[in-house]
C-alpha cells in the first residue's frame with residue numbers, strides 16, 4: 236500500500252515539475268523575418284545559383300534556430316503575403332522602395348503573441364532599418380506586446396544595427412521592455428560562442444527583471 240502511495244506521489248511530483256518547466260518554456264517565442272523564407276520559388280533552399288542570402292534558412296533564420304533551441308522557445312517565421320522574387324538585387328530594390336514609400340507590407344498571419352512574456356525578435360538590416368514586414372508585425376501586435384520583453388537580434392552586411400533598434404523602440408508601446416540586441420555580421424551567423432555569451436547576458440537581465 237505504502238509503495239502505491241509513494242509511486243502516486245512521485246508521479247504527481249514529476250508531473251508538477253514537468254508542467255512548471257513547460258509553462259516556463261511556453262512563454263518564450265523567437266519571431267523572425269528573413270528574406271529566405273519570403274521569396275517565390277518552390278525549390279528554394281536547393282538552388283545555389285541565385286545568391287546565398289536567398290537560401291533557407293537565411294542568415295536571420297540560422298540565428299533564430301540557434302536561439303530557439305537554446306532557450307526552448309517556439310519559433311515563428313514572419314511571412315509576407317506578397318513574396319519577393321528569388322533574386323538578391325530584386326529584393327534589395329524592392330526593400331528600398333518599400334522603405335522610401337513607407338509601404339504597409341501585409342503579413343500572411345496574425346501571429347498571436349498573447350501567451351508569451353519574452354519575444355526574441357530577429358530581422359536583417361534593410362537599408363539601415365528594419366524590413367517593413369517588421370513594422371507591420373509590431374503594429375499588428377501592439378496591444379499584446381504591452382508589458383512584454385523584446386530581445387532583438389539583427390544580421391547585417393557591414394552596416395551593423397543602424398536604425399533598427401531605435402525603430403522598433405519607437406513602434407513598441409512604452410511599457411515594452413527592449414533589451415540590448417545581438418548584432419551579427421552575416422558571415423558570422425554560425426558563431427555560436429558569441430551568441431551564447433549574449434544569451435547569458437540576456438538570461439541575467441531577464442532574471443533580474445523578474446525579481
Ligand SMILES: Cc1cc2nc3c(=O)[nH]c(=O)nc-3n(C[C@H](O)[C@H](O)[C@H](O)COP(=O)(O)O)c2cc1C
Pocket residue numbers: 268269270271288289292293294295296323326327328329330331358359360361362363364390391392393394395420421
Ligand atoms: C533589401 C536589402 C537591404 C539591405 N540593406 C543593408 C544595409 O543597409 N546595410 C547592411 O549592412 N546590410 C544590408 N543588407 C544585407 C542584409 O542585412 C544581410 O545580408 C542579412 O544578413 C540578410 O539576412 P537574411 O538572409 O536573413 O535575409 C540588405 C539586404 C537586403 C536584401
